[in-house]
Amino acid sequence: MVVLSRLVPHKQIEDALDVLARLRHRIPDLHLDVIGSGWWDAELYAHAAKLGVLDRVTFHGHVTEQRKHRLLSRAWVHVMPSRKEGWGITVIEAAQHGVPTVGYVSSRGLTDSVVDGATGLLVRDLAGLTESVHTVLSDPLLREELGAKAQERAGEFSWPATADGVSRVLAASVAGERVGGLV
Numbered sequence: 688m689v690v691l692s693r694l695v696p697h698k699q700i701e702d703a704l705d706v707l708a709r710l711r712h713r714i715p716d717l718h719l720d721v722i723g724s725g726w727w728d729a730e731l732y733a734h735a736a737k738l739g740v741l742d743r744v745t746f747h748g749h750v751t752e753q754r755k756h757r758l759l760s761r762a763w764v765h766v767m768p769s770r771k772e773g774w775g776i777t778v779i780e781a782a783q784h785g786v787p788t789v790g791y792v793s794s795r796g797l798t799d800s801v802v803d804g805a806t807g808l809l810v811r812d813l814a815g816l817t818e819s820v821h822t823v824l825s826d827p828l829l830r831e832e833l834g835a836k837a838q839e840r841a842g843e844f845s846w847p848a849t850a851d852g853v854s855r856v857l858a859a860s861v862a863g864e865r866v867g868g869l870v
Contacts, residue, residue: 689762694725702768775800782841787833806837
């Protein structure tokens with residue numbers, strides 16, 4: 688498992704640690720890589736220690752882009768435990784490597800970056816997060832399918848595509864037209 692996030696309270700990295708603790712006996716070699724830094728790191732170390740999973744989690748801190756992508760590429764599932772999230776660029780960064788995301792539907796932003804059931808799974812609570820992570824990790828065919836679709840979708844996002852979309856919106860505006868929906 689991998690989490691890519693700032694280490695601050697509202698990102699709820701504790702939930703990813705709880706998933707690790709809940710699944711450690713069902714998936715004996717399970718490990719969590721936490722990529723990112725923030726002022727909440729000491730609390731996360733303490734939470735991992737309290738759960739008895741400190742030996743199964745690596746806190747990498749802030750890493751280079753190259754190292755980040757190397758860590759993402761070796762993961763089987765990206766966990767996004769934040770319940771308040773914007774669009775979720777980390778979802779697309781993981782997807783570039785064929786890694787599906789499991790996260791909370793209540794974060795709202797993830798409903799734009801994760802296509803539920805196609806590029807990842809969106810859940811309502813910690814129990815759902817735990818079971819969905821378990822499902823993705825224990826079902827290689829599902830993991831491969833979600834990962835392939837996530838990677839394909841990630842390929843749709845690029846600076847040239849963004850520039851083209853902005854250009855079309857501006858051209859429509861100049862022409863007095865409205866553009867709605869996905870550009």
